[in-house]
Amino acid sequence: MLPTGGGHGLPSAPDGVGSGDGRGRGEPPPVPETPGSAGPATPDPAGSPLAGSQSADSPLGAEQAGIDPEFPPAAGRHQDPDQAHRLPMFRSAGFRFAAIYAVLLAVSAGSIGYYVWWATAGLLDRQVEAAIGTDWQGLAERWAERDVPGLVQTIDDRLMQNVDDDAIYLLVGPGLHPLAGNLERWPITVQASGPLYELDVSRAGIRSLAMVRSYDLPGGYHLLIGRDVQVRAQLRRLLTDAMLWALVILVALATVGALVVRSLFRRAIANVSATATAIAAGDLGQRVEISGRGDEFDQLAEVINDMLDRIGRLMDGVRQVSNAIAHDLRTPITRARTRLEDAALHAETTDDLRAAIERATQDLDGIVAVFQALLRIAEIEAGSRRAAFTRIDVAPLLADLAELYGAVAEEKGIALETDLPGALPTFGDSTLIQQAVANLLDNAVKFSPAAGTVRLGAALGPTGVAIRVADQGPGIPAGDLDRATQRFFRGEAARHTPGSGLGLTLVQAVAHLHGGSLRLEANPGGGLMAVLSLPLPEDGEQSNRDVTRSPLA
Amino acid sequence: MAVTASTSVLAGLACCLALTVPFGVPAQDAPExxxxxxxxxxxxxxxxxxxxxxxxxxPPSAEVTNLSAEGQKMCAHGQTKGGIMRLRRALVLLRSQDAGR
Known part of the structure; x- marks a missing residue:
C-alpha cells in the first residue's frame, strides 16, 4: 500500500525529493568550495541564472521583455493589420459575407415577387384558362347532343348574353368557313389545338389582346374559344413595371446592404486581427478590446483574452520551472563533482574512493528523483490517470497511512493523533490520493518539533471529503501561502531541511485531477494545516464525464 | 463585389419573371x-x-324595357358598345324571367 513515485516524502524513500513543502524554500545548501571547482561548477558569474543578469539579447531576457525569442519580429513575419484588407476580393471573408447577404436578399425578394406575381397576374391567367375550359365542356356537350345546329345556336346565345363583353368564339367548318362566332375569320397563327394562343384582335377599331384555344371537332369542324384579356394585360403591365422598379430598388438595397455587412464584418474582426498581429510581433501584453455590448464578438474577445492570459501564465510557469531546475540541480551536481574530484586528488585507499563514489551516486540519485517527481506531476496534470478512477473509500487508506507514519513520528518523539470517520466515499485513484496524503504527513512529521503533535483528521461534508493534516512546525508565512504549491518553491524556514519543493505541487495536482482542491492555512495551535478536499462520488463521476467529453480535455 | 451582388439579384429576378411570362404563342401583326x-x-x-x-x-319588367330602349337609342347614335351592353343585360334578364316561370 505504499505510494509510489520516487519516494515523495515516504519514510521508505527518504530522498527528500517529494517532501519539501515550500516552507523552507531558500538558497540551496552551500557548495563546498574546492580548488578547481570554481570553473565548471559555477558557470554563471552572478552565481545564479536568476540573479537578474539577463538582458534582452538572451533568450530568457527576450521572453521577459515580452518578445518570443523563437519568433522575432522580423520584417518577413510582421503583418500589417491592413494587409488582411488587401486580400484578393474573392478570398475575402468580408466579400463572402456580403455576397451571401446579397444572395439571400435577392432570393427572399425574388420569392416574394414570384408569389405576388403568381397571386395576381398568374391568377388572372389561370382564371382565363379555367373559363375557356368550362366553355369548352358546355359546348362539347351541346355538340354531342345537337351537332352543328345546336352548337351554332349555343354560341350565338352565349355571345348575346356575354355581359362582360369578353368572350370570343368561332366555329368553322371544313375549309375554315365561319359558321358561328364573333371572329371574322380563322386566325392564321392558330395552327393546332391544345396550346393557348395570344391573339391580337380589333374591337370596334380598337386593338386588344385575347387568349384563345382551338378545339378540333369531328367532320373537319374546328372551334375557337377565347377571352379578351386586354384589361388583364394592362394590369400585368402595371405589375411588371412595379416589379422592375422593385428590382432596381432591390439591387440598390442589396449593394448598400452588402457593403454595410462587409464593413461591419471588417470592423468586428479588425480588433482581433490587430491584437493577433501585435502578439505575433512579440507584444504578448496585447489583449483584444471588449466593446461591452456582450455580444458574440465580446464573448470571442473574452475567450481569446483568457487564452492569452493562460498562455502567459504557462510561459511564466515554464520559465520559472526551467530556472528552478537549473538552480536546484546545480548544487547536487556540483557536490557530486566536487566529491569525485576530491577523491581523485586525495583518496589514499580504495575504500576512500568507493565511499566518495557512493556519496556522489546518492547526489545523482537525488537528481534523478527530482526528474521523476517532475514527470509524475506532469503525468497527473495531463489527466491520463483519470480513466482509472473508481468509487473508493478513503477511510481505510488514511488508517493505513496513520499506522505507517505513526511509527515514523514516534521515532522522532512526535505524537500522531487521528480523527477518522468510518467511511469516506469519493471517486478517484486510491494510489494517487494515498500518495498525496503521504506527502502531507511526511511534511508534517518532518517539520514538527520533537514532542510536537501531528493531527490527521477527515470529515464527510455536503460537498465531499475533507482531509486535514495539521502540524506544529514553523508553518508558512501568509505571504508565501499562494506560492507554496509552485514547483520548487521552498520557504525560508525550510532552508536546511531536505526536500525539493515538489511535494505540495504533487498534492495540488492530485487534488485538481480529482476535481478537488488543496488549501493551506495557519494551524490554530501553531504550524500549518493542509486541507485536501475531494468531491463526492456522484459529483466526481459527473466531473470526470464532463472532462472526458470535452475536446479541450 | 457590388457588380456580383447586382448580377445575382438580376439573375434571380429574371428567372422568376421568366417563369411567369405569359405562355401563349406570340401575337400576329394584323389583328382579327x-x-x-x-x-x-x-x-x-x-x-x-x-x-x-x-x-x-x-309583359317585360320596367328594367328590361328601359335597358332595351336605352340600348336601341345608343346603338342608333353610334354608341355601339354601350348599346350592346344594355341589350345584353336586358336579354339576360328576360331569359332569367323565362327560366323563373
Whole structure:
C-alpha cells in the first residue's frame, strides 16, 4: 500500500525529493568550495541564472521583455493589420459575407415577387384558362347532343348574353368557313389545338389582346374559344413595371446592404486581427478590446483574452520551472563533482574512493528523483490517470497511512493523533490520493518539533471529503501561502531541511485531477494545516464525464 | 463585389419573371376583327330582345324595357358598345324571367 513515485516524502524513500513543502524554500545548501571547482561548477558569474543578469539579447531576457525569442519580429513575419484588407476580393471573408447577404436578399425578394406575381397576374391567367375550359365542356356537350345546329345556336346565345363583353368564339367548318362566332375569320397563327394562343384582335377599331384555344371537332369542324384579356394585360403591365422598379430598388438595397455587412464584418474582426498581429510581433501584453455590448464578438474577445492570459501564465510557469531546475540541480551536481574530484586528488585507499563514489551516486540519485517527481506531476496534470478512477473509500487508506507514519513520528518523539470517520466515499485513484496524503504527513512529521503533535483528521461534508493534516512546525508565512504549491518553491524556514519543493505541487495536482482542491492555512495551535478536499462520488463521476467529453480535455 | 451582388439579384429576378411570362404563342401583326362590337350585332340583339318580349306571356319588367330602349337609342347614335351592353343585360334578364316561370 505504499505510494509510489520516487519516494515523495515516504519514510521508505527518504530522498527528500517529494517532501519539501515550500516552507523552507531558500538558497540551496552551500557548495563546498574546492580548488578547481570554481570553473565548471559555477558557470554563471552572478552565481545564479536568476540573479537578474539577463538582458534582452538572451533568450530568457527576450521572453521577459515580452518578445518570443523563437519568433522575432522580423520584417518577413510582421503583418500589417491592413494587409488582411488587401486580400484578393474573392478570398475575402468580408466579400463572402456580403455576397451571401446579397444572395439571400435577392432570393427572399425574388420569392416574394414570384408569389405576388403568381397571386395576381398568374391568377388572372389561370382564371382565363379555367373559363375557356368550362366553355369548352358546355359546348362539347351541346355538340354531342345537337351537332352543328345546336352548337351554332349555343354560341350565338352565349355571345348575346356575354355581359362582360369578353368572350370570343368561332366555329368553322371544313375549309375554315365561319359558321358561328364573333371572329371574322380563322386566325392564321392558330395552327393546332391544345396550346393557348395570344391573339391580337380589333374591337370596334380598337386593338386588344385575347387568349384563345382551338378545339378540333369531328367532320373537319374546328372551334375557337377565347377571352379578351386586354384589361388583364394592362394590369400585368402595371405589375411588371412595379416589379422592375422593385428590382432596381432591390439591387440598390442589396449593394448598400452588402457593403454595410462587409464593413461591419471588417470592423468586428479588425480588433482581433490587430491584437493577433501585435502578439505575433512579440507584444504578448496585447489583449483584444471588449466593446461591452456582450455580444458574440465580446464573448470571442473574452475567450481569446483568457487564452492569452493562460498562455502567459504557462510561459511564466515554464520559465520559472526551467530556472528552478537549473538552480536546484546545480548544487547536487556540483557536490557530486566536487566529491569525485576530491577523491581523485586525495583518496589514499580504495575504500576512500568507493565511499566518495557512493556519496556522489546518492547526489545523482537525488537528481534523478527530482526528474521523476517532475514527470509524475506532469503525468497527473495531463489527466491520463483519470480513466482509472473508481468509487473508493478513503477511510481505510488514511488508517493505513496513520499506522505507517505513526511509527515514523514516534521515532522522532512526535505524537500522531487521528480523527477518522468510518467511511469516506469519493471517486478517484486510491494510489494517487494515498500518495498525496503521504506527502502531507511526511511534511508534517518532518517539520514538527520533537514532542510536537501531528493531527490527521477527515470529515464527510455536503460537498465531499475533507482531509486535514495539521502540524506544529514553523508553518508558512501568509505571504508565501499562494506560492507554496509552485514547483520548487521552498520557504525560508525550510532552508536546511531536505526536500525539493515538489511535494505540495504533487498534492495540488492530485487534488485538481480529482476535481478537488488543496488549501493551506495557519494551524490554530501553531504550524500549518493542509486541507485536501475531494468531491463526492456522484459529483466526481459527473466531473470526470464532463472532462472526458470535452475536446479541450 | 457590388457588380456580383447586382448580377445575382438580376439573375434571380429574371428567372422568376421568366417563369411567369405569359405562355401563349406570340401575337400576329394584323389583328382579327371581332364582330360582336358592330352595329349589325346591336341590331341582332335588339331583334332577339323584341322576339322574346313578343313571345312572352307576361309583359317585360320596367328594367328590361328601359335597358332595351336605352340600348336601341345608343346603338342608333353610334354608341355601339354601350348599346350592346344594355341589350345584353336586358336579354339576360328576360331569359332569367323565362327560366323563373
Amino acid at each position: 376583327r371581332v364582330t360582336s362590337d358592330t352595329p349589325e350585332f346591336c341590331l341582332h340583339l335588339l331583334d332577339q330582345v323584341s322576339s322574346i318580349v313578343r313571345d312572352a306571356t307576361a
